[in-house]
Amino acid sequence: MRSIADLARIAGVSVSTVSRALTGKGTLNEKTRERVRALADAHGFRLNVAAQNLRLGRTGAIGVLLPLGHERCQHLSDPFFSAMLGHLADELAERGYDLLLSRVLPKRKDWLDDFVRSGRTDGIIVIGQSDQGATLNRTARSYRNMVVWGAHDPANAYITVGSDNVAGGQIAARHLVARGRRRLAYFGNIAAPEFAAREAGFLETLPDDIRRDVDIVPVHLTPEGSYEAAMAYFGAGNRPDGIFAASDIIAMSVIGAAAEHGIAVPRDMSLIGFDDVLVARIATPPLTTVHQDIAGGARLLVDLLCRRLAGEHVASVTLTPRLVERESS
Amino acid sequence: MRSIADLARIAGVSVSTVSRALTGKGTLNEKTRERVRALADAHGFRLNVAAQNLRLGRTGAIGVLLPLGHERCQHLSDPFFSAMLGHLADELAERGYDLLLSRVLPKRKDWLDDFVRSGRTDGIIVIGQSDQGATLNRTARSYRNMVVWGAHDPANAYITVGSDNVAGGQIAARHLVARGRRRLAYFGNIAAPEFAAREAGFLETLPDDIRRDVDIVPVHLTPEGSYEAAMAYFGAGNRPDGIFAASDIIAMSVIGAAAEHGIAVPRDMSLIGFDDVLVARIATPPLTTVHQDIAGGARLLVDLLCRRLAGEHVASVTLTPRLVERESS
DNA sequence: ATTCTGATTGCAAACGTTTGCTGAAATGCG
DNA sequence: CGCATTTCAGCAAACGTTTGCAATCAGAAT
Numbered sequence: 001m002r003s004i005a006d007l008a009r010i011a012g013v014s015v016s017t018v019s020r021a022l023t024g025k026g027t028l029n030e031k032t033r034e035r036v037r038a039l040a041d042a043h044g045f046r047l048n049v050a051a052q053n054l055r056l057g058r059t060g061a062i063g064v065l066l067p068l069g070h071e072r073c074q075h076l077s078d079p080f081f082s083a084m085l086g087h088l089a090d091e092l093a094e095r096g097y098d099l100l101l102s103r104v105l106p107k108r109k110d111w112l113d114d115f116v117r118s119g120r121t122d123g124i125i126v127i128g129q130s131d132q133g134a135t136l137n138r139t140a141r142s143y144r145n146m147v148v149w150g151a152h153d154p155a156n157a158y159i160t161v162g163s164d165n166v167a168g169g170q171i172a173a174r175h176l177v178a179r180g181r182r183r184l185a186y187f188g189n190i191a192a193p194e195f196a197a198r199e200a201g202f203l204e205t206l207p208d209d210i211r212r213d214v215d216i217v218p219v220h221l222t223p224e225g226s227y228e229a230a231m232a233y234f235g236a237g238n239r240p241d242g243i244f245a246a247s248d249i250i251a252m253s254v255i256g257a258a259a260e261h262g263i264a265v266p267r268d269m270s271l272i273g274f275d276d277v278l279v280a281r282i283a284t285p286p287l288t289t290v291h292q293d294i295a296g297g298a299r300l301l302v303d304l305l306c307r308r309l310a311g312e313h314v315a316s317v318t319l320t321p322r323l324v325e326r327e328s329s
Numbered sequence: 330m331r332s333i334a335d336l337a338r339i340a341g342v343s344v345s346t347v348s349r350a351l352t353g354k355g356t357l358n359e360k361t362r363e364r365v366r367a368l369a370d371a372h373g374f375r376l377n378v379a380a381q382n383l384r385l386g387r388t389g390a391i392g393v394l395l396p397l398g399h400e401r402c403q404h405l406s407d408p409f410f411s412a413m414l415g416h417l418a419d420e421l422a423e424r425g426y427d428l429l430l431s432r433v434l435p436k437r438k439d440w441l442d443d444f445v446r447s448g449r450t451d452g453i454i455v456i457g458q459s460d461q462g463a464t465l466n467r468t469a470r471s472y473r474n475m476v477v478w479g480a481h482d483p484a485n486a487y488i489t490v491g492s493d494n495v496a497g498g499q500i501a502a503r504h505l506v507a508r509g510r511r512r513l514a515y516f517g518n519i520a521a522p523e524f525a526a527r528e529a530g531f532l533e534t535l536p537d538d539i540r541r542d543v544d545i546v547p548v549h550l551t552p553e554g555s556y557e558a559a560m561a562y563f564g565a566g567n568r569p570d571g572i573f574a575a576s577d578i579i580a581m582s583v584i585g586a587a588a589e590h591g592i593a594v595p596r597d598m599s600l601i602g603f604d605d606v607l608v609a610r611i612a613t614p615p616l617t618t619v620h621q622d623i624a625g626g627a628r629l630l631v632d633l634l635c636r637r638l639a640g641e642h643v644a645s646v647t648l649t650p651r652l653v654e655r656e657s658s
Numbered sequence: 659a660t661t662c663t664g665a666t667t668g669c670a671a672a673c674g675t676t677t678g679c680t681g682a683a684a685t686g687c688g
Numbered sequence: 689c690g691c692a693t694t695t696c697a698g699c700a701a702a703c704g705t706t707t708g709c710a711a712t713c714a715g716a717a718t
Contacts, residue, residue: 003674019676026677029696046446050383051674052702059379061429082411089432098449100390101428103418117375120427154507179363223611252611278406282552282581283615299449317715332704343668348706355707358666380704385671 001043011039022047051231061098062305063121064088067106067130078221078249079277080294084127084149087298095306096258097122106132112139116146123305125149129160131191147305149297151193152316159298159308159316165194168290169201172244172272175288177206179270179329181242185215185233187254188246189227195246198274202244215240219250226250230257241269242329248273248280251287255328274321285327293319330372340368342380348350351376390427391634392450393417395434396459405632407550407578408606409623413456413478416627425552426451435461441468445475452634454478458489460520478626480522481645488645490629496525497619497650498530501573502599504617506535508599508658510571514544514562516555516583517575524575527603531573544569548579555579559586570598571658577602577609584657599658614656622648 001007004022008015014031020026022035040046053059060258066081070166085101092099100121104111112135116124123145129136133156140158148160176184186202188195203211215238219229226245230253251273255265265271267283273280276291297319304314330338333351337344342361349355350365369375382388395410398425414430421428429450433440441464445453452474458465461484469475469487479491505513515531517524532540535538540553548558555574559582584594594600594614602609605620626648633643 005674015675016677018700020697023676027696044442044446046443047447048383048448048674050388050448051703052676053677054377054379054383054673054705057703064430065453077408077412077415079406079408079411079608082408082414083406085411085414085430086406089430093432101393101414101418103415103422103710113373114375117373119375119377119379127615137614138362223607227611249608249611252608252613256611256613256615278552279408279578279581279608282556282578282585284581284585286585292698309683334704344705345668345669345707349667352706356666361666377704380673381706382677383703384705384707386673 001045007036007040007043007045008283010035010043054084058122059120060096061100061121062092062302063100063102063115064123065112065115065124065126066101066103067111067126067132068103077223078247079248080249080275080292081127082216083277083294084298087295088302091299091302095302102113106130106135108133110138112136113143122307123147123214125301125305129193133193145305145307145309147301147308149301151197152318153193159304159314161297161304161319162194163292163297163319163321165197165321166201166204168274168292169198169203169244170205171290171321171323172198172274173202173205175272175323175325175329176242176244176270177210179242181270183213183240184210184242184244185217185238186244186246186252187217187219188232189219189221198244198246213256219246221247221249223249223253226253227257230254231260234258234261234263239263239268243269243271245271245273248275248277248283248287248289251289251328252279252283255283255285265328276324280324281318281326283328288326288329289324290301290321291324292321322328330374332377336365336369336372336374336657340365340371347354349503358551387451388449389425390450391421391427391631392429392431392444392453394444394453394455395430395432396440396455396457396461397432401429404594406552407576407603408608409576409578409621410456412606412623413627416624417454417631420627420631422632434593435459435464438464439467441465442472444621445472452476452638454630454634458522461554462522465479474638475638478629478630479527481647482522488633488643490626490633490646490647490648491523491624492621492650494526494650495533496531497603497621498527498532498573499534500619500650500652501527501603502531504601504652504654505571505573505599506539508571510569511539511540513539513570513571514546514567514569515573515575516546516548516559516579518548518550527573527575548575550565550576550578552578552582555582556586559583560589563587563590563592573602574600574602577604577606577612577616577618580618580657581608581612584612584614595656595658601658609653612653612657617655617658618653620651620653 004015004018008018020028021033045179089099126148129150139158148158150160150162152160217233219226273287273289276289280287280289300317307314333344333347337347349357350362418428443568455477458479466486477487477489479489481489519525546562548555602616605618609616609618629646636643
């Protein structure tokens with residue numbers, strides 16, 4: 001009972017009839033359809049998707065790619081990515097697509113072309129441009145079924161869904177200033193364009209006198225990396241009264257490192273993070289942070305991709321982040 | 330330039346030759362092989378995996394299933410699962426398999442049979458048995474290419490890789506007692522067998538007089554859920570001096586709720602978590618916790634599955650958890 | 659020159675579906 | 689009852705690979 005032919009023999013009909021019965025396509029007498037279906041159920045028969053896909057010229061799967069350009073171990077360990085992934089899984093499932101997950105270390109310049117040409121998926125969602133803008137652009141010129149999570153840049157050949165990181169940085173700046181903080185620091189990674197934008201928005205919004213003295217602390221995006229960086233920073237005697245951390249994970253590391261140096265948050269120092277991942281809520285103290293709509297972003301990514309698959313013309317979308325005040329500031 | 334036939338025409342050879350050149354199988358003159366490969370590269374040609382898989386009777390993908398039996402939104406939001414997923418992605422990629430991710434809400438009793446029979450993957454890794462032991466067993470009787478992350482039970486027809494949760498509970502109990510704590514509480518969900526085992530190990534190790542007064546606090550596994558439960562618990566005037574939380578996320582929620590009630594960790598109360606996820610390290614205070622070897626578990630899951638696919642007979646593996654002392658106890 | 663051997667390559671039949679076309683049976687109508 | 693129309697189901701050709709077998713050819717041995 002491997003194939004449609006076996007079932008056809010048992011049912012005493014042709015393979016085409018079985019196919020039509022099981023897929024519901026084409027015209028078929030309701031009685032035969034029911035009979036074949038019942039028989040299929042009874043024998044636990046399901047159509048072979050590989051053959052189906054071959055014939056239909058599609059795969060029924062969407063690839064979700066995580067380029068690990070700058071950081072080997074970050075991505076999936078970061079709650080932001082897992083949240084995004086979870087929502088993508090749901091959205092894709094709802095539209096009948098499988099989700100093919102692939103973490104990619106972009107050592108080969110044409111990893112993306114390779115993936116596309118292998119034909120394993122009908123479309124691609126790339127989470128984070130990392131430092132791979134050039135590769136993305138090259139592929140996007142010949143391959144249309146791709147959407148990218150990340151900052152929008154009109155120069156890009158690919159379409160993106162992403163938060164307005166500049167606006168997010170501005171929110172952070174305004175918030176810390178409103179809290180009366182004047183000796184500020186920014187903790188973040190600059191390799192990825194998203195983070196660069198957060199920093200830019202942050203800096204451009206600060207009054208000149210404050211901006212002049214802002215400390216820019218480059219960190220790796222892993223918990224350990226950011227913790228080390230914060231320890232070193234405070235260890236060197238720095239005592240800012242306000243910090244903008246480019247992600248909630250960084251923010252939590254900062255809290256820990258600050259505590260080690262006797263700096264209490266928010267008493268001695270206001271702290272604001274970015275992302276609003278679930279753990280931000282249960283950090284101690286709960287994090288004030290710039291909220292990104294991850295669920296909405298995932299829905300948009302899938303929606304745009306599907307419309308693109310359907311041949312529609314779609315444009316990039318930028319989501320507006322918003323402030324979530326909790327107790328770390 | 331869609332198919333092997335096109336390339337064959339261009340190269341002036343037969344399709345079989347192209348196939349042999351690109352796959353490296355069979356015997357072929359080294360010169361023709363090189364020539365065909367160069368031509369393929371030049372035209373950006375890649376074999377169509379769907380057709381390849383159809384012909385070879387495999388799919389080249391492994392399904393990773395997350396049954397959401399008891400908790401709708403938990404799984405992927407829990408850092409434990411994303412860490413596991415990340416490692417699985419790496420291990421599978423290393424062996425040339427794609428990773429097909431599927432969150433499943435097991436409302437239909439035979440969701441697993443359905444998945445198997447759809448033939449989309451060569452094997453299945455189920456992360457967490459949730460409350461689906463019966464379904465897993467039913468499928469396992471007729472389908473062998475499956476391994477499950479979770480507690481081992483000799484009665485199961487499927488093989489598992491998982492931590493010894495009873496031992497983990499014992500570790501937690503011994504640790505809290507060694508810290509001199511006597512008014513203890515356990516925060517956990519009892520629906521999943523893993524958590525039940527942690528609780529059992531915890532309780533059975535406590536001296537009688539302590540065990541008699543242990544508070545068992547059932548919680549949902551989401552950050553919000555566990556936070557609410559902890560708030561209610563402390564709000565009712567309970568003041569334990571030691572808590573065993575069945576996961577690190579629960580533990581972090583407990584810290585937050587405790588702080589709201591003026592209970593300082595570890596001064597007033599020792600707290601020990603479970604999992605040792607990355608954020609446990611950057612919680613404030615950093616969590617004492619029972620460490621599970623997630624990376625090793627992922628490697629074992631993939632290894633066992635691959636050997637099973639190769640026809641080998643393999644047995645379940647139980648990993649021994651260990652105590653990681655940090656500052657929450 | 660004939661036969662043999664080994665190394666290369668081509669032929670064609672699968673793998674399990676879907677679907678345009680066609681023929682047969684059933685129905686409606688006068 | 690004869691004919692036109694509709695419904696229903698089967699035939700066979702794809703989809704893009706892989707691979708057992710057969711065919712070809714060059715060179716060597718007789």
